Amino acid sequence: MIQKRPLPYLLILPCLILLAGLYGYPILLTMWQSFNHVNFLADTTTFVGLKNYGNVFSDPTFWQTMAITCKYTVLTVVLKMVFGFGVGYLLHTEIYFKKILGVLILIPWAIPQVAAGTIWQWILNSNYGYANYFLLKLHLISQPIAFLARPETAFYSVSLVDTWMGIPLLAMLFVAALDAIPKNIYEAAALDGAGAWRQFFAITIPSIKRVLLVVLTLVTIWTFNSFNVIYVLTQGGPMRATETLSIRIYQEAFSRFNLGISSTLTMIAVLILLGLTAVYTLGGKAHAHQAR
């Protein structure tokens, strides 16, 4: 029954006003800024049309940022998905101390990202850090590495820390999806003589295909948005090796005081996020139809 009364609209009104004021207006304002040259310090704004976009697209460092963002997102998402699924699968199976292990798994997720960043900075410290100590002791390296001071190692370190924080949530999402598969399907398959591997690929994977896809999209969005870890660990350095789009948006505005460019980059990020969100909502729907 469709309600004609105004009550539901009145109830969502505060939320709508807040969302419009806190998302709608800021994004429109950012769009407007992206057509302007803004000087933070002199406090002047001049309309320049599409010049910011032209500048951004013809700037080789922009493409470098996009390449880093892409590489970072793909690598980190793959790591998160693989480990998240692995841990989730183990937690779903019959194991000892299931409850306690399930809670212990969550701890990295519960740590505020800024605090996690400071801890890892200490672990990866080049002089006294624990990472160097153990790698030296295991004879994996011959001398201490300044993990966060070298472009290559900094990039992989940040991705690894991001993965470390992301695994728990994914594992829990996968556990729930795996637990929801009716047990009698497995029993029937076992009676028909299907082995463990056969069951895994013929039942488990198809049953959670939709969840896998949705989680993949969500994780891609979350990782694309990663800011806190990178900011605390490297601030985008060394030599811009970890400067993803999110970091660059912030640095352009608050270190280089170039709000116009920063807004332009923000609009590019918004378009990418809208694209991913469309995949997420439409993809989910298409599969829902299929399921019916």
Place this chain on the structure above:
Amino acid sequence: MPTKHGKGLRTGLLLIFICLSLFPVLVLLNTSLQTYQQIISWPPQWFQKLQLGNYRQVIFGSKSIVRPFLNSLAVALPTMVICVIVGILAAYAVTRFKFIGRKLFLVLVICTQMFSSVILINAMYLIFKQSQLLDTRLALIIANTASALPMTVWLLYSYFSQIPVIYEEAAWIDGCSRWQATRHILLPLSLPGIITAGLFAFITAWGDIVYANALITSPALRTLPQALTDFRDLYKTTWETQMAASMITIIPPLLIFIAIQKHLIRGLNRQAGQM
């Protein structure tokens, strides 16, 4: 379906993973209980000659984090209250009424969740600058409400929709008003969900560094995440006190997370399964 076969092996595998993933937490605890001389010794010492001096210093000393701690509370608590009140109203509307635009509203809530604070930071800075709210707690509360509101609404929506409307309908038949039925039936039944959503909003605001760094300049208003980065000095980072401060920062969200994880994961799952 995996059988009992290999139960020990799987537990072992998981234990190895857990040990690796909790290693940073052990380092944190260990370092926070040592002196500077100890932490720069090689090889690293594990839980020897423990002392609470670092904690004393970050609480009573020159780099006291009591003030930032209270500042973070003063931002996170109002954010939580705003999000929960606004969220309950919206969640009630979308779960108890069918109206035109309902689906659209839910899609809007999902979409806004995908935008991080970095996307909004430029505009927020300008808006607060124009309204003379830069460097105020109010600005942080408003900005953090933006970060936390969409997920709070979603969690409440997913919880409310699990509670059958029949209970309330029965109360209406018995002569209760809509408000009475909500107050005496829906709200008590959904209390765990409301607590989860509120605590989620709290944690979101508690962990924010993007808005705090951009909007707050005066030392008196600095939040806990900002204070954590203050231990980095040009010449010497006092890791041991920084770790003690990190430990104090971690404890509230850690306890909250463990308490609410079940509901939080259920809400997120609904998002993965619903749309």
